[in-house]
Amino acid sequence: MSKEKLVKEITSMEDDFAQWYTDVVLKAELIDYSSVKGCMIIRPYGYAIWEKIQHLMDAMFKETGHENVYMPLFIPESLLQKEKDHIEGFAPEVAWVTKGGDEELDERLCVRPTSETLFCDHFKNVVHSYRDLPKLYNQWCSVVRWEKTTRPFLRSREFLWQEGHTLHASAEEAKAETERMLNVYAQFAEEYLAMPVVKGVKTEKERFAGAEATYTIEALMHDGKALQSGTSHYFGNGFARAFGIQFADQENNLVTPYETSWGTTTRLIGAVIMTHGDDSGLVLPPAIAPIQVVVIPIAAHKPGVCEKAKEVYERIAKVSRARMDVSDNTPGWKFAEYEMKGVPLRLEIGPRDIENNQCVLVRRDNGEKTVVSLDELEERIPELLKAVHDGLYEKALARRSAMTYDAHNMEEMMDMAEHKPGFIRAMWCGERACEDQLKEQAGVSSRCIPFEEEHLSDTCVCCGKPAKHMLYWGKAY
Amino acid sequence: MSKEKLVKEITSMEDDFAQWYTDVVLKAELIDYSSVKGCMIIRPYGYAIWEKIQHLMDAMFKETGHENVYMPLFIPESLLQKEKDHIEGFAPEVAWVTKGGDEELDERLCVRPTSETLFCDHFKNVVHSYRDLPKLYNQWCSVVRWEKTTRPFLRSREFLWQEGHTLHASAEEAKAETERMLNVYAQFAEEYLAMPVVKGVKTEKERFAGAEATYTIEALMHDGKALQSGTSHYFGNGFARAFGIQFADQENNLVTPYETSWGTTTRLIGAVIMTHGDDSGLVLPPAIAPIQVVVIPIAAHKPGVCEKAKEVYERIAKVSRARMDVSDNTPGWKFAEYEMKGVPLRLEIGPRDIENNQCVLVRRDNGEKTVVSLDELEERIPELLKAVHDGLYEKALARRSAMTYDAHNMEEMMDMAEHKPGFIRAMWCGERACEDQLKEQAGVSSRCIPFEEEHLSDTCVCCGKPAKHMLYWGKAY
Numbered sequence: 017m018s019k020e021k022l023v024k025e026i027t028s029m030e031d032d033f034a035q036w037y038t039d040v041v042l043k044a045e046l047i048d049y050s051s052v053k054g055c056m057i058i059r060p061y062g063y064a065i066w067e068k069i070q071h072l073m074d075a076m077f078k079e080t081g082h083e084n085v086y087m088p089l090f091i092p093e094s095l096l097q098k099e100k101d102h103i104e105g106f107a108p109e110v111a112w113v114t115k116g117g118d119e120e121l122d123e124r125l126c127v128r129p130t131s132e133t134l135f136c137d138h139f140k141n142v143v144h145s146y147r148d149l150p151k152l153y154n155q156w157c158s159v160v161r162w163e164k165t166t167r168p169f170l171r172s173r174e175f176l177w178q179e180g181h182t183l184h185a186s187a188e189e190a191k192a193e194t195e196r197m198l199n200v201y202a203q204f205a206e207e208y209l210a211m212p213v214v215k216g217v218k219t220e221k222e223r224f225a226g227a228e229a230t231y232t233i234e235a236l237m238h239d240g241k242a243l244q245s246g247t248s249h250y251f252g253n254g255f256a257r258a259f260g261i262q263f264a265d266q267e268n269n270l271v272t273p274y275e276t277s278w279g280t281t282t283r284l285i286g287a288v289i290m291t292h293g294d295d296s297g298l299v300l301p302p303a304i305a306p307i308q309v310v311v312i313p314i315a316a317h318k319p320g321v322c323e324k325a326k327e328v329y330e331r332i333a334k335v336s337r338a339r340m341d342v343s344d345n346t347p348g349w350k351f352a353e354y355e356m357k358g359v360p361l362r363l364e365i366g367p368r369d370i371e372n373n374q375c376v377l378v379r380r381d382n383g384e385k386t387v388v389s390l391d392e393l394e395e396r397i398p399e400l401l402k403a404v405h406d407g408l409y410e411k412a413l414a415r416r417s418a419m420t421y422d423a424h425n426m427e428e429m430m431d432m433a434e435h436k437p438g439f440i441r442a443m444w445c446g447e448r449a450c451e452d453q454l455k456e457q458a459g460v461s462s463r464c465i466p467f468e469e470e471h472l473s474d475t476c477v478c479c480g481k482p483a484k485h486m487l488y489w490g491k492a493y
Numbered sequence: 494m495s496k497e498k499l500v501k502e503i504t505s506m507e508d509d510f511a512q513w514y515t516d517v518v519l520k521a522e523l524i525d526y527s528s529v530k531g532c533m534i535i536r537p538y539g540y541a542i543w544e545k546i547q548h549l550m551d552a553m554f555k556e557t558g559h560e561n562v563y564m565p566l567f568i569p570e571s572l573l574q575k576e577k578d579h580i581e582g583f584a585p586e587v588a589w590v591t592k593g594g595d596e597e598l599d600e601r602l603c604v605r606p607t608s609e610t611l612f613c614d615h616f617k618n619v620v621h622s623y624r625d626l627p628k629l630y631n632q633w634c635s636v637v638r639w640e641k642t643t644r645p646f647l648r649s650r651e652f653l654w655q656e657g658h659t660l661h662a663s664a665e666e667a668k669a670e671t672e673r674m675l676n677v678y679a680q681f682a683e684e685y686l687a688m689p690v691v692k693g694v695k696t697e698k699e700r701f702a703g704a705e706a707t708y709t710i711e712a713l714m715h716d717g718k719a720l721q722s723g724t725s726h727y728f729g730n731g732f733a734r735a736f737g738i739q740f741a742d743q744e745n746n747l748v749t750p751y752e753t754s755w756g757t758t759t760r761l762i763g764a765v766i767m768t769h770g771d772d773s774g775l776v777l778p779p780a781i782a783p784i785q786v787v788v789i790p791i792a793a794h795k796p797g798v799c800e801k802a803k804e805v806y807e808r809i810a811k812v813s814r815a816r817m818d819v820s821d822n823t824p825g826w827k828f829a830e831y832e833m834k835g836v837p838l839r840l841e842i843g844p845r846d847i848e849n850n851q852c853v854l855v856r857r858d859n860g861e862k863t864v865v866s867l868d869e870l871e872e873r874i875p876e877l878l879k880a881v882h883d884g885l886y887e888k889a890l891a892r893r894s895a896m897t898y899d900a901h902n903m904e905e906m907m908d909m910a911e912h913k914p915g916f917i918r919a920m921w922c923g924e925r926a927c928e929d930q931l932k933e934q935a936g937v938s939s940r941c942i943p944f945e946e947e948h949l950s951d952t953c954v955c956c957g958k959p960a961k962h963m964l965y966w967g968k969a970y
Binding site: 048050051052055056057058059060063064066067083084085086087088089090091092095107108109110111112113114115116117118124125127134137138141142153157158160162173174176 | 564
């Protein structure tokens with residue numbers, strides 16, 4: 017397959033963004049469709065990206081004092097029903113196990129869509145005194161939500177995620193935890209995914225089922241749609257009351273603790289694809305790239321080239337995740353393949369380079385070529401990887417700035433929603449009715465009230481009544 | 494709670510081994526029972542052990558060229574039915590999802606009990622040429638088997654495991670892979686779990702559903718029962734034929750590839766408990782111990798003690814996974830607590846030690862105390878951890894040797910099965926009938942034909958006909 021052929025097989029972003037996305041996830045070998053409707057197979061290259069995400073994020077959780085646990089896959093129906101808002105929110109989209117072997121179950125079990133109820137059930141067993149608090153737990157697992165329409169990584173019937181669940185002696189402490197973990201997510205998105213995010217709080221309409229407050233990080237994709245990329249929920253003591261969790265405080269009074277939960281999913285891989293990808297395929301931020309540098313010998317049949325390439329590979333493998341491709345494919349084919357796979361740096365080395373004690377390094381994010389002396393490889397590779405990360409972040413931030421608009425009235429809002437893909441910032445009165453109306457008329461949903469609000473005008477963009485908050489609006493995945 | 498009280502709460506092994514086991518898993522805070530019958534909650538300390546196992550084993554898989562993937566949680570009934578022996582083996586013990594949200598499913602889905610069928614379904618999509626082979630895949634996930642009676646880690650309706658699935662161009666290569674991975678398991682058991690194992694092949698009766706050969710590592714528990722601790726299966730091309738997987742070989746002929754699978758589970762944690770544990774609780778091999786050394790200040794209220802303990806802790810945290818306990822519990826209470834949790838080394842440091850520039854290190858495996866100069870901490874800690882590992886392995890090996898018996902006739906076999914808990918080695922004619930008879934009359938099952946057979950006699954221990962193999966027999970978990 018020639019380079020041209022391979023590249024031609026991807027639809028361009030301009031022509032059809034959705035098809036471009038599907039082409040990338042398949043051609044970069046991130047996923048395969050399965051015989052199980054709505055469920056995907058995560059292939060080695062896709063899973064390696066998830067492993068990097070897990071590894072980095074898990075370290076951040078542990079640094080902030082969290083411990084990993086494992087809860088059952090199933091939730092008895094009676095347990096799921098204990099918190100009323102929660103069951104209402106999730107019942108329409110759960111999968112039910114009704115039979116074990118040949119026997120009908122006495123009580124049907126749902127496959128966990130999320131595990132608040134299981135964690136509460138366990139907390140009730142193990143929390144008795146203020147000395148047992150806080151409990152700072154997390155689990156890595158898969159969850160199931162019976163979605164009607166699905167897309168790889170973005171929305172599927174089963175997906176991989178982490179769910180943190182914490183229990184605290186006071187509301188203040190639980191609120192601080194909710195914000196702390198949202199900040200961890202934002203830091204992760206920016207430092208490892210090179211993805212700028214808006215941090216904020218969801219409106220009541222968009223809150224998680226059973227939560228008193230839902231915080232979110234919202235990212236803007238290449239096509240101007242928003243992607244909710246991580247959420248952190250403050251539950252007050254609603255779940256704890258529903259499950260009868262109590263502890264003896266320092267004065268030996270029985271009191272009810274406060275709870276939080278927070279989650280991110282394999283959706284982050286979709287976010288990376290749609291934030292950084294281009295018409296040549298995937299573009300991976302170096303921190304989560306399974307291969308950071310690919311070494312490609314040029315004119316590999318000439319004497320000494322492969323040997324020198326191998327020597328170079330072995331040196332850079334000590335400072336980066338490197339791979340060498342000595343297959344008999346043409347260099348052009350290899351260039352296209354590793355571009356498709358989003359490898360941040362390509363190292364080319366041929367006979368003339370070897371004569372000059374140099375090699376050529378090509379950045380995936382902008383195609384920039386740098387001639388590097390072989391004496392300086394160990395310093396230059398990490399520098400260039402850092403440059404790719406920074407380049408990706410800056411490009412994404414610049415695009416988000418260019419695609420963020422302020423609407424002062426309904427006319428502007430309608431115009432932007434129709435003609436200007438991106439975030440729309442506008443003032444809001446605080447009423448659900450205006451959210452519903454904007455959804456219906458402009459097709460946009462409220463993304464969040466940002467932590468850093470600006471005062472754009474005095475009145476609600478929709479009803480004209482006095483404004484309470486500035487909101488980010490947008491079309492969303 | 495005093496040391497005495499805490500220790501008293503564990504049943505002694507002698508009195509009731511099963512109750513001792515349950516006491517240990519609960520008191521060492523490895524698990525909690527859940528509201529989901531037959532499913533356990535793995536608590537932070539138990540999960541940290543599993544994370545260590547995963548981390549070490551995953552590195553061994555990657556070193557041998559394997560890649561991780563993720564397959565769906567569900568298997569459509571029609572897919573599960575494609576390989577006849579396989580469905581027969583698993584159908585009685587699967588959980589069925591029959592409803593998604595409010596809708597009855599057109600085809601019911603089983604929650605994966607193992608994923609051969611899903612891997613084959615995927616291999617069919619991605620394997621076309623000899624260039625695509627071998628595929629060396631693994632996944633870490635949970636599986637569900639609807640067991641009637643359950644015990645934490647040993648047998649539960651849901652458990653965590655890894656399942657390797659590989660596809661090869663030739664039978665020879667697939668057979669070599671099957672053996673290679675069994676050797677990886679044996680090496681893992683011995684080098685990281687300090688647990689000697691017998692490597693061998695299962696009889697046809699004990700084979701995995703759909704396999705042509707099943708290899709196993711068998712360990713001997715404290716109570717003389719055998720525990721199957723890891724298995725590796727050679728499938729020939731039966732699954733590949735059932736799923737229509739074919740590839741073009743180098744001469745461009747369409748041929749059918751050969752498959753293997755291999756798995757280990759959270760059962761390994763049960764194996765560690767029952768191999769090394771004692772009447773004071775858990776005893777962990779250092780390689781998988783979440784805490785390798787616990788620092789306990791003695792007379793912590795005296796000036797300078799806590800400061801010095803902290804200094805020592807910070808030094809040893811650089812060469813081991815260390816924890817310091819400065820809570821206001823008594824030293825005796827702390828000793829009992831960390832013994833219960835199986836921490837390999839305890840470091841005691843008090844005023845007199847500080848005066849003498851020394852500390853006391855106590856081995857969990859044998860209680861041996863060593864006075865160590867504070868100048869030599871960094872060298873002595875790793876040495877002592879190695880000594881604990883070696884001590885555990887040697888003790889387990891000696892016990893296994895002492896509990897392995899040779900039976901030359903049915904009378905000896907019956908006597909050993911009744912009075913001598915342990916492995917029984919005996920010759921076998923190769924007939925299923927003799928296996929069934931031994932199960933019925935002596936209550937023992939065949940564990941494996943070891944890779945290293947000995948010639949104990951000419952005739953089958955059961956029927957007296959000419960013997961074909963030496964078998965390990967035993968009562969098993």
